[in-house]
Amino acid sequence: MRHAPGDALMTIGSTIWERLGQAGPAVAEACGEADLLVGIPVANHGKNVGRVVERAAAGLAQHVALGKTVVLVVAGGPHDGALELLPHPAPAPAPAIRLVHLATASRGMALLAILAAAARPGLRALALADAGLESLSPEGLSRLLGPILAGDAAYVSPAYSHAASEGTLTTNLLAPLLRALYGHRLTQVVGGCAALSGQLLQRFLAVANADPELAERAAEVWLPTEAVTSGSAVAEAAQGRKRLDPGLSPPDLATTLVQVVGPFFTLMERYRAIWFDVQGSREVPLAGERPAFLPPVSGVKVERMVHAFRLGLKDLLPLWEEIVPDETLGQLYPLGVLAPDEFVFPPRLWAQTVYAFAVAHHDRRLPREHLLRALTPLYLGRTAAFLLEAQAAPPERMAELPEQIGRAFEAEKDVLRARWR
Amino acid sequence: MPEGWTDILTETLREAGQRLAIVAPRILAMLALIVLALVAASLARRLTVRLLRLARFDTGAARWGLGGALGRLGVREPPAVLAGQLVYWSLVLIGLLLGLEALEMPAANELIGLALWLLPNLLVAGIVLLAGWLLANFLSQAALIAAVNAQVAGAPLIAFAVRWLVLVFAGGAALTQLGIAREMVLLAFGIAFGGTVLALAMAFGLGAKELAREILESRLRKRDEDRDPVSHV
Numbered sequence: 001m002r003h004a005p006g007d008a009l010m011t012i013g014s015t016i017w018e019r020l021g022q023a024g025p026a027v028a029e030a031c032g033e034a035d036l037l038v039g040i041p042v043a044n045h046g047k048n049v050g051r052v053v054e055r056a057a058a059g060l061a062q063h064v065a066l067g068k069t070v071v072l073v074v075a076g077g078p079h080d081g082a083l084e085l086l087p088h089p090a091p092a093p094a095p096a097i098r099l100v101h102l103a104t105a106s107r108g109m110a111l112l113a114i115l116a117a118a119a120r121p122g123l124r125a126l127a128l129a130d131a132g133l134e135s136l137s138p139e140g141l142s143r144l145l146g147p148i149l150a151g152d153a154a155y156v157s158p159a160y161s162h163a164a165s166e167g168t169l170t171t172n173l174l175a176p177l178l179r180a181l182y183g184h185r186l187t188q189v190v191g192g193c194a195a196l197s198g199q200l201l202q203r204f205l206a207v208a209n210a211d212p213e214l215a216e217r218a219a220e221v222w223l224p225t226e227a228v229t230s231g232s233a234v235a236e237a238a239q240g241r242k243r244l245d246p247g248l249s250p251p252d253l254a255t256t257l258v259q260v261v262g263p264f265f266t267l268m269e270r271y272r273a274i275w276f277d278v279q280g281s282r283e284v285p286l287a288g289e290r291p292a293f294l295p296p297v298s299g300v301k302v303e304r305m306v307h308a309f310r311l312g313l314k315d316l317l318p319l320w321e322e323i324v325p326d327e328t329l330g331q332l333y334p335l336g337v338l339a340p341d342e343f344v345f346p347p348r349l350w351a352q353t354v355y356a357f358a359v360a361h362h363d364r365r366l367p368r369e370h371l372l373r374a375l376t377p378l379y380l381g382r383t384a385a386f387l388l389e390a391q392a393a394p395p396e397r398m399a400e401l402p403e404q405i406g407r408a409f410e411a412e413k414d415v416l417r418a419r420w421r
Numbered sequence: 422m423p424e425g426w427t428d429i430l431t432e433t434l435r436e437a438g439q440r441l442a443i444v445a446p447r448i449l450a451m452l453a454l455i456v457l458a459l460v461a462a463s464l465a466r467r468l469t470v471r472l473l474r475l476a477r478f479d480t481g482a483a484r485w486g487l488g489g490a491l492g493r494l495g496v497r498e499p500p501a502v503l504a505g506q507l508v509y510w511s512l513v514l515i516g517l518l519l520g521l522e523a524l525e526m527p528a529a530n531e532l533i534g535l536a537l538w539l540l541p542n543l544l545v546a547g548i549v550l551l552a553g554w555l556l557a558n559f560l561s562q563a564a565l566i567a568a569v570n571a572q573v574a575g576a577p578l579i580a581f582a583v584r585w586l587v588l589v590f591a592g593g594a595a596l597t598q599l600g601i602a603r604e605m606v607l608l609a610f611g612i613a614f615g616g617t618v619l620a621l622a623m624a625f626g627l628g629a630k631e632l633a634r635e636i637l638e639s640r641l642r643k644r645d646e647d648r649d650p651v652s653h654v
Binding site for chain 2: 166250
């Protein structure tokens with residue numbers, strides 16, 4: 001049955017539907033009357049999507065008794081032809097596999113198309129998975145959907161076992177900042193997959209409708225933020241080790257900071273009334289076994305990171321002076337003379353620095369992209385210190401390291417409150 | 422004596438009175454125009470400052486580096502107040518020129534003609550310079566950050582070169598707009614710009630071999646970075 005975005009759907013995300021244009025009805029039709037949906041947005045990396053689709057379909061197959069199941073692949077922009085090799089779906093009641101092409105070359109728009117098409121009253125749960133998430137398993141997908149289907153959570157975030165040298169931006173900035181701001185101890189913020197309830201999805205689209213550009217650019221950051229600020233129940237689902245398609249070339253570090261930290265800071269403005277009053281933080285329920293936090297993999301060299309920090313301290317100081325308060329800057333100077341193998345960047349100083357950048361981003365003291373790129377040497381300095389700490393820590397104390405960073409961000413939150421105008 | 426001194430005195434006073442009768446209204450008109458211009462300028466200044474503050478002009482100017490640069494020049498007033506002063510003095514100047522025109526003096530007319538030709542060109546040249554200066558700040562900051570992130574040792578030098586290339590270009594465009602020795606400016610600008618680029622290229626290749634090597638090395642290191650076991654997100 002053709003499912004046109006003309007009735008109830010138009011009330012939510014109407015601006016997004018306008019942006020989708022002619023592709024909107026096609027995506028809505030492909031989504032059909034799905035009760036359970038797995039959405040896979042693709043842009044320029046369709047090579048291994050077949051494997052991800054196969055595992056997503058296998059995961060959904062465990063829930064066919066609950067209603068109609070669909071795996072929806074939405075491709076934004078050109079691809080290398082691998083999308084035509086998607087696995088053939090098994091006959092019903094096995095999950096249907098559908099593919100829609102968007103004219104827009106944008107992964108963000110592909111993701112928004114999935115969200116907009118899925119936001120209909122009958123949907124029970126939506127899971128999202130990156131086309132490059134090679135580690136997605138049928139069991140992992142099922143664990144993501146489990147708490148939503150049981151009514152225990154409205155948003156389920158992945159929790160990966162990982163080495164200290166993996167996901168360092170998440171461990172050192174995204175997760176502790178989310179924890180201190182909104183009071184939820186999520187281990188992963190942008191994790192390559194997630195599941196959400198139909199209700200939360202509708203709420204997200206209603207809010208995102210007011211700012212479709214940000215929604216398109218940063219839906220993956222906005223979704224968990226919306227979940228933790230909405231008061232909805234949030235949970236985590238163990239996913240094992242994260243493995244991405246090795247053929248993918250991630251953007252350079254400075255661009256990653258612009259793409260991930262930038263929206264996070266922007267959302268701090270939107271949700272100021274919420275985070276300002278949040279005190280402390282709490283654990284979120286976990287489906288599956290607690291993920292392990294392992295020592296850094298071998299071959300990690302911190303010398304180059306420390307060198308980047310020193311170079312930043314020497315050449316970017318005039319810019320940092322406009323961003324970071326004098327007392328924080330005064331604590332950063334001595335770090336520039338430390339030997340690479342003795343390098344330290346205490347978590348509380350790092351938290352103060354991140355908060356200073358968040359405030360400067362809010363005050364627009366520099367062009368925002370410049371400001372976020374100017375954070376790169378500081379982040380590399382903090383990463384170097386963190387990896388040295390992790391290398392020296394006994395295995396039984398490894399789990400304490402992210403906890404220390406989270407506590408430091410919580411402890412310094414008053415500084416943020418005082419400076420935020 | 423056909424005319425006595427009293428007749429001469431009377432005649433002189435009569436002529437002076439006639440001249441005054443002709444000039445006085447013009448002087449009054451000039452004064453009225455100047456007073457009107459002062460009042461209008463004062464109101465326009467207040468309105469400008471208020472509107473710019475509503476539009477958070479000072480914050481924007483700070484973001485673009487204008488506030489910091491003015492501070493370094495010893496200017497303490499906020500940019501919105503400075504813009505208000507600019508509007509004020511522009512209107513006062515226009516009032517003075519109109520007042521002079523009311524006198525209908527040949528010298529005043531020539532002065533006004535010159536001012537009327539010069540003012541729009543000065544305004545355009547000023548806008549070109551300001552835009553060039555803002556662009557120079559933005560691009561040099563972007564170049565500095567990009568070079569530091571690429572771990573290039575001479576990042577401030579690169580930022581300095583970018584800044585001055587844009588400023589020289591903007592200066593040349595502004596002088597051309599003013600029509601000041603147009604051909605000479607174009608020629609001088611061409612020589613200076615081309616010479617700077619050539620000098621930089623030679624300095625980079627010969628004098629700054631180390632820097633060139635570092636940039637190439639850092640590009641190669643970037644490939645290594647892709648294989649770096651550290652993943653960030």
